[in-house]
Amino acid sequence: MFLEMVKKRNPELIDFAVSLHQRGIILPDTYVIDLDKIKENAEKMVKKADSLGIELYFMTKQIGRNPKIAETIIEAGIKKAVVVDFREAEIMMENNIPIGNVGHLVQLPTHFIKKIIIYGVDYITVYSMEKLRQVNRVAEELNIKQKIMLRIIDDNDSLYPGQYGGFQLDKLREKLKTMRSFEYCEIAGLTSFPCILYDKDIKDFKLTHNVQTLLKAKKMMENNGFNIVDMNVPSATSIKTLPLIEEIQGTQGEPGHALSGTSPMHADIELEEKPAYVYVSEISHNSSNSAFVFGGGYYARGNLENVLIDKEGKRTQSKVKPFPSDNIDYYLEINGKQTVGATAIMAARTQIFVTRSQVALVKGLNSNNPELVGIYTSQGRKLERN
Template structure:
């Protein structure tokens, strides 16, 4: 999906990734991430967001919940993370990374609330009255006021399987009195996901029905006396989509894939953000008329298509065959017989945190002083190297 863009816009990353593999420094099933490109992309996005008065929280799940990447993004100007779930929150907390929002896609478990509220978080996103009441109880115990963001949904909204939940728009009004009784919860924000999606036919982004749901919810809540300060409108937050925020009445974005130059549009158009990672594997064996490379990092929605093969400097390309998502990616099959042990370089949209891959962070590619910073698990924990 992104291989041609990486070859065109960050070929140094491919070259160094090949070197790391062929010198035995990294093993197959490793994502190699360019920290300098992450920083450059972030700096550009911050400049655009600041000019529009938009607050940004960064998302790291796509690139392995990595604290070193988080530190790099903070240095570049986005000061707080949005954590997709409590496991990601743990990693950020262990590394003293400030958190702006928790609970959006995965609600915060009851017995984790006290830990994260003690740590400190701008907003906790809430799907239900029961969770609001839990937060209110912990806030009272800690003697603090906790800002809360409601996720509001409607029947015609775009929602992904495995992500259902939120206050139904047509049932919101009946909960108002209970909400007002929770004196330790400050309901100041609304959110939904996804608010923007890429339309491949239009070759541009467009707003989803979720945005209209949020606007209606905001009107309803403000009529009931709530001060809705923030409208959190995530999905595909990038330099390309930030101008949409005014139409959405959005105040907060959550860049994730754009930080590594890997939103769907980045695969087709040279946007401001440049590609910042590749996936490295190795030819394991041949069978019939196919070669098989080691798997582990496959993501079913990644649209993986092409593979670059490097056999001690001799390069060629082939096609990755479609892989059924109901199987485990022990191997990926590619067209044609290939040299066993050759390096395989791929670049597709991923969610590293759901893989069993390792992550190698590199820097210095632009200055011709490439350096391996460290190797990490897919959950962001550093691995000791011999």
């Protein structure tokens, strides 16, 4: 459905992406991202969030940790980033992008804490007393009071593999006295992930058990003298979910996929945010009754289904065959034989930072003045090309 949404809501992006490939300006395995649409989506989100008193931190991992995109989002009104890990923090710091939250999904390495505190960040999220001690020690050395966000978990919470960790709710109370002793850490926020998830069966959002966990932790800590100012309740942050964030006492959201109009709900329903990227490949060869396109950008949870084939302006459509996630995506297989060298356009949810892809930023599509802004790695570093 993502491809159909792009065809319907941003067809100029497809046309320009095809043109870039067929002129040899971009190679296969390139995501083409519409900067103007990213900005429009962010501006709409800021307007809604401001009306509800919700602070937004933008996340760029999905679209390649790109500093140019970050600058565009800042221009739209979301002033600070949430970085998924220390590598993303490095990219933002190298490009002077303000950071609002670090450590949420990936904790800070010991020898990176000093760098991030010196750089300046609203919140450092911690999972353990050990990490809290480390932050307090560095903050004391620098004579800086650092705001801290605790990640809270409970046995019945929704947690993804590879993302486990946090303060166990039933053991939190016994740690509060020690937490108060850390003079250079101001514990002012709580978070969990995911708090809100899209249910495809009912085509609406549901709260996870994580929300109950956070509200219990907030009450406990406030009853014990802590001033919990911020409740960070991420996952699926969009114009559609902002009222839900307010309803569950959330003060912060972290838009990621909604900035590019590619959350799961965007595939089913025309929401306010419009699709802002496509994936470009090329027919490499045919074998038996299938064609194979160059891979490198496949994301197993992206629900990739359809592919548009463009042979010098003549367009057809086919299906992408399911790809086993335990293999490397050297190629993706599609139904039917195709013309070698033809352009292949796909659209699905992705996490560009875990791919081998390149990223081409474009603008001016809706003003009939399309322009390639630059080509970047999947980690946000600009490539110099003739």
